[in-house]
Amino acid sequence: MGSKKEKLINRLKSKPKDFKWSELKALLISLGYQEYNAGNTSGSRVRFCLDGKHTIMLHKPHPTPVLKPYQVKQVLEQLIKEGLI
Secondary structure, eight states: OOOHHHHHHHHHHTOOTTOBHHHHHHHHHHTTOEEEOOSGGGTTEEEEEETTTEEEEEEOOOSSSBOOHHHHHHHHHHHHHTTOO
């Protein structure tokens, strides 16, 4: 049936219009990324870093938790470029 990580990767690859922030966060953490939110002044900007080299920076979606299509595309391209998926 596949792991939760594999399911999230396949879901991201299908570029769904309802990919949630919680799904993205779970996927990136399962790939080894760490989440950084630089205090109260960062607003909705969140940075995910892998080994201090690879960074994905996004605005946390609001008021709904669903990512915008361009965010899904951006994250997918980044993960493919880094050879993680």
